[in-house]
Amino acid sequence: MGMLDGKAVMITGAASGIGRATALKAHVEGASLLLADVGDENGEALRDEIAGDGGKAAYVNCDVTDEGSVEAAVARTVTEYGRIDGAFNCAGILAAIGNVGENPLEDWKRVLEVDLVGVFLCTKHELLAMAAQGSGSILNMASAAGLIGWPGASAYVAAKHGVVGLSKSAALEYAEQGIRVNSICPSYVLTPMVEKDLFEDALGNDEELIAAARANHPIGRFAQPEEIAEAATWLLSDRASFVTGTAMSVDGGYTAP
Ligand SMILES: NC(=O)c1ccc[n+]([C@@H]2O[C@H](COP(=O)([O-])OP(=O)(O)OC[C@H]3O[C@@H](n4cnc5c(N)ncnc54)[C@H](O)[C@@H]3O)[C@@H](O)[C@H]2O)c1
Incomplete structure (x- = not known):
């Protein structure tokens, strides 16, 4: 028995890094996957790799900053598999590096747009689809930078703190509808x-x-991306059935001191 047997799971930022590692782990655990990214070449290669290994995977180009694009990706998951049981909103960028006084407004806003507004748009449309079916598990990618300050990366830190807060609020709003919402905080x-x-x-x-x-x-x-994928897959699965509203650190002790 795989942890995600029979589950339909959507992953944004699936074409690279942690999203990719989680897609491969979720496949091994039995999930049918909707891979979403703006990196088409890598996304399509991952889809083919999973299909070649006997799994179910579809790829869509989805820019998480575009509401129509996000809505279409969620809808595609439902048309492809009949439902959406899990969603890992992992797409993100690291930019606007430099002290606050040196950050151009446009760079700062772009990080917020992808790393926070993008997660909001995904969470919103996933919640609507999951509420209609009465169950689901959403995992939002935050960071250790969502829990502590990090000099030189204020936009990223602000966005990731926002993801933690957004996820807690959504968890409270939708718990009675059978939907869990958590965030994950790697270093x-x-x-x-x-x-x-x-x-x-x-x-x-x-x-x-x-x-x-x-x-x-x-x-x-x-960390290796596979170590984050382990925790992400568990949080998406029914094994984490009593876990909601948490911001889980997977950081080798980085935020413990
Ligand atoms: N690598 C780390 O140390 C680390 C630590 C904590 C949190 N994170 C977070 O994990 C997530 C994944 O990071 P990663 O390290 O795997 O990075 P990565 O660069 O390897 O992968 C990011 C993926 O997101 C996609 N993406 C970027 N903008 C997008 C958009 N607008 N719409 C859709 N997809 C988009 C990229 O194409 C890429 O495939 C990010 O949210 C990042 O902030 C990373």
Whole structure:
């Protein structure tokens, strides 16, 4: 028995990193998948990989900042599989790096638009579809940056704190309708966002800065995306049937001190 046997699950940001790792884990656990992203080439390759392994997966181009696009992705999940049992709203960007006084308004707003408004739009349309069927589990991607401050990334931190609050409010609003809403809070995970956007582009691969970031993890290393996928899959599944409104840290102790 897989944890997600018979479940239809939609994942945004599925083409890369944590979304991709969670799609592969959810497939192994028996889910039928709706993969949503703006990275069509990688998304379609993942769909083919899962289908080649005997799984069920469809891919849609979905920009989470566009309400029509999000509504269509949710509707496609329902037409494809007859229902939507789980949704992992994982799409996100890391941008507007720099102190508050140096952040151009447009860059700051773009991070909020993708990382917070995008999660709101997904949560909204998933809730509507799940309320109609009387059950469901939504998992929103927050971050350790949704629980503590992180100098140089105020837009990202503000968006991720927002995701935690949005998820708690939605959990309270929809608990009686059989829908659970949680968020997940990883620290540094070795994906293109961290290895390319942060380490390479923002930190210039400065070994000292990267070592300092690693040292902030009591467990002594960064995470692999598969380690986040384990927790995400569990939270989506019925094994987490009494878990709602939580912001789960999966961070090697990063936020424990
Ligand atoms: N990597 C980390 O250390 C880390 C830590 C905590 C939280 N997160 C969060 O996890 C999520 C996934 O990050 P990742 O590290 O796997 O990054 P990633 O860059 O590997 O993957 C992000 C995916 O989101 C997609 N995406 C970006 N904008 C989109 C949009 N407007 N609509 C639809 N899809 C879009 C990208 O195409 C990409 O496939 C993000 O929300 C990120 O903030 C990452």
